[in-house]
Amino acid sequence: MVSAEGRRPLPVRVVNGQEYVALADLADLFALTVRDDSRSGGVAVSRGTRTLVLAANRPLVSVAGRVVSLQAPPLQVDRTWLVPVDFVGRALPALVDARVELRRADRLVLVGDVRVPRVVARSEVAGGRVRVVLDVVPPTEHTFESSPGRLLLRFVAAGVDLNADAVPASDVVAGVRALEGRAAIAIDFGPRYAAHRTSEAPLPPDGTRVSIEITTSGDLPPTPAAPTTTPEPKALPPELAALFAPAASPIRTVVIDPGHGGEEEGARGPSGTLEKTVALNVARQLKAALESRLGVRVVLTRDGDETVPLDRRAAMANNNRADLFISIHANASVRRSATGAEVFFLSLDADGQPDHDLPEPAADMLPAVGGERAVELILWEMAQVRHLEQSAVLARMIESQLRARVPMSPRAVQQAPFRVLVGANMPAVLVEMGFITNGQEETRLNDASYQQRLVQALVESVVGYRAYLEGRTTEGRTPPGPARPPGEGRPR
């Protein structure tokens, strides 16, 4: 939460794939009074003379006779009331005299008059130089900070809202991106960067244009200036790209796990599309995109139609010292109407054991635990347990990137006992790209442009997650807590 007084954390809990905040936390931050409301069986929240009432079990809040709908009903867990995060943007402003704005994608709540400049970036090639132009609206005080391979533009602001779609990745400028959780933009240089110079000018009516003039080593091929459509990112060969990855990057190796394979076909669509085929298609494209865009090493757990045991997939990630593990699947349901993408991270029950009863699709999940298998699972399970919090962060980032591009299931982020995740000794998620058992989704999953959207969403998520890790390392920011309230079950 960002206000004129600075930044304060607002813990978020995920219950049934839904993000909640505790009313007690909001009460502290906004000086609210919270009491049970006997008439509605819910809870009343007051500030001064204003009161709003949340009914139990209903996704509604009444504010001075007006009813506002919420994404989910409030929950009472261990005598603590939880409200879905959209309460903050939709209901809280009625109680608080200041502006309260929920920026979900940025994981920000802005309170009062705080500044978050909008920045549109583009790049131009002219006369052997590359120029990156950043239009900043409104003008916002800023500083530059150079480090090897990177120029950091820091704003005196609560955050920054960046659009860098018009900066294709090249071997001069590898990328321009906002550092999540910070009011800063990183311009990452590529291997042909030689030097840079910054300048700025007013941008009428109410902005500043910041230009970064970059000289390059070697000749640049003539390229039309200011492309109107974003050209394909120019990819380095993977071996080279890996060499140029910033040494300090918190993500150097990513393991992509195309689900199933060989004898295990996975789910099958009504027209006969096999999950194993779609998963491998998307995984291969994702590998190429991650390598060229981020310069990371990407290992596939299978690069053909082969049978690979689940435990070996996680072991491959561990042996390759992967920083991230992403398992790619397509979902199945007996309900043909089930549609939309879902993102999973591992769930454990209160004893730290993988859950025993299985939601669908059972095929991808843990077998019943018993005998020797139990011992093995418990050992493996220790690996992922340490990373659950980070896995949750990654899962939420993937969910929001997917949501911007493809239809989502009503339960977009979930925890489930997927066996392939249990042994992964790094943040690990499983992405169900859609329900292949639904005819329409089967068609989409086979469509090249749809696959491209999925790939883009996953690439952006890894970019965002890397930025998040970098932001956290320098600022010691604690990640938003993913914790389930004690005693809260896995989503059904």
Ligand SMILES: [Zn+2]
């Ligand atoms: Zn699967």
